[in-house]
Amino acid sequence: MGNTQTKLYYYLTGALIVFILLLGRFLNTYQSFTTVVLCSLMMFLLLVSLFYYGVVQTVHKTILSRPWSRLALLCCGVYLFVLLVPLGLFGFSNFIKFSVPISGAQFTWLTVNRYPIAISAIIGYFGLALVGIYFSNYARNILAVDGDQPVQAFKNTAKSMTMKQFGQKLILVLSMLIGICLFIVGLGFLNKIFPSSGLFFLSQGLIDIVAPFVEIVVIGWLLGVKYAWITSRGLIAGVGVCLIVFSGLLAGINPALSARPIGQPTIIVHRGVINHNAQGNTITALKRNSRYHFPFIEMDIQETKDHQFICAHDDDVTIPSHGKREINQLNLATISQFHHVDMFGDYLRVANRLGQPLIIELKVTDHSDPQMGTRFARQFKRQLQVLPHRVHSVGYPFLRQIKRQLPHTDVGLVTMLNFGNIGNYKVDFYTLQHLTANPFLIASVGKTGRTVYSWTDDSRLSMTRMDLLGVSGQVTDQALRLQELRVNYQKDRWILLLNSLQNYL
Incomplete structure (x- = not known):
């Protein structure tokens, strides 16, 4: 030219x-x-x-x-x-x-x-x-x-x-x-x-x-x-x-x-642990950290093959001579033979006794029983209504099953890929993965009037970014750090410029 x-x-x-x-x-x-x-x-x-x-x-x-x-x-x-x-x-x-x-x-x-x-x-x-x-x-x-x-x-x-x-x-x-x-x-x-x-x-x-x-x-x-x-x-x-x-x-x-930050975010203790002070998803961690009286403790549960709900994050466990096996492909007796297991029913009773609301993540795999949500709601219906407990999951069909059984219990969608028109889903709140969440997504689901949480915010940078983007609460392993966080809109706004990395990279 x-x-x-x-x-x-x-x-x-x-x-x-x-x-x-x-x-x-x-x-x-x-x-x-x-x-x-x-x-x-x-x-x-x-x-x-x-x-x-x-x-x-x-x-x-x-x-x-x-x-x-x-x-x-x-x-x-x-x-x-x-x-x-x-x-x-x-x-x-x-x-x-x-x-x-x-x-x-x-x-x-x-x-x-x-x-x-x-x-x-x-x-x-x-x-x-x-x-x-x-x-x-x-x-x-x-x-x-x-x-x-x-x-x-x-x-x-x-x-x-x-x-x-x-x-x-x-x-x-x-x-x-x-x-x-x-x-x-x-x-x-x-x-x-x-x-x-x-x-x-x-x-x-x-x-x-x-x-x-x-x-x-x-x-x-x-x-x-x-x-x-x-x-x-x-x-x-x-x-x-x-x-x-x-x-x-x-x-x-x-x-x-x-837009300026809406104020101190709701602090949600990830897996019931603060700064690695206990093993996650255990009654021990629940008892140790419920004394801080944070609004929610978030924890994970899995369903076994014989339809028992246990406290566990990972989808699989190691079984000697069989290697890693999915929890929902094993009976409770088999898992208990090789691993300590906290039953979710026991965990929930302790949380109710301590007055500690939970956000329960129902874990899902390709082999999850199609009626897992219905069974979960029926099994724990009375205990789930003692406190304002919430349930969230990537499994949207299971959330709908729970909502039909427990219409007054809030259910939320957990995202990892942050993909699709999720704002149209019939849930009460969202828990968005903070690395892939961006202003457009947070604003679009926020316009619906539903609560937006982010996970897992452990660094001050991620905590501040999510606060500036207007999330209502944050799931974190560093609850005490988040409690002390004070966002200065004028000084911390530079972090929002980093969102442009998603637009041009």
Whole structure:
């Protein structure tokens, strides 16, 4: 591209970024699967059009009269769009993830099988990314080849790419990701040292403009766009400053960035343990830490094969000569032969005697009995109503069974992947995994008026971040640390800038 074309490409990139930011604000207000699909489609078309313009201006050819080449180029655009989704897609990935209409049963299956799914997805993604980087010149070669020959363009791309070029492109992508990460973290650190509202919103504006601009320019270069060295950059710099100021002002009206903490969060003692002072999910830990009178102790239970509920977190136990076996595939007698077991009924009676409310996590596996929730509610119905005990689980169908038996007992959904339109589920509260929770998710489920907890917040950084994002309570192994936490909105707000890592990495 010449000087004029490169300038126009930069201006169009800036306009696309502004459009993306405005779409994001729109989706923050109007959250539905249909609007997300339409907005994503518009974004896809504009992004592909921008790259098409850059490649056309580089090779000085078009494909208007080449239908197969147009189809191949469209497939390249889809491929690129898919690769960008796990990298945040300039903030759009969050909207896409949390709008996917999946049933509660599907959510449960995905969560229970999250490890093999996640490992397969990561391996598959890196494979697709490496292939995409290797054949990144294909889009340019489609236009450069004479005639309507996308297959020949593919052969030319494979033949012309050397391992040295592939390595250089791979290093460029990694450098881009590391650079954006350091850029965001650096601005966060700067705001930590010099806390002020003006610097905070200016920093968010810088992130929202510079990070996507760099990504789009680098991706364009990978696709074969050749940029000219611009000698007169005054106008471009002026437009860039205006875009940053605009983005900063837009961040200023974002409730997730301007809302103040709601106050001291509800402290929920994870597994009944504070700072490793006992073994989790035991009556000993319950007795030791109920003296602090925290609002809730959270603990885990499993159902055995013979339908007994025991206090345990892990899905399996080690049985000599048989290795690890799932608890719900073993009878209580077999487990008790090799392990100390605290029965949940005993645990619940002690909690009621001590006046300690519980949040009980009903653990679920692929082999859980389909009527486990109903059986649990019937077996402990009277004791569960002595105090305001709550039940939460990844198993949405089991929560519905419990709610039908105990309509006055609050049930909550535990999330690990934070995926799907979970705001539509019929639960009383949510317990969100803090690493993958973000402002959009917390705000969207919070709008329904239901309580939002986060887990497991042990560091001051995670505690402060979740407090700034407006969760009502936090599940923690460090209850005393959380009790002493005092969030200073002005000084601690820098942590919110780190949420941008989810948008651009």
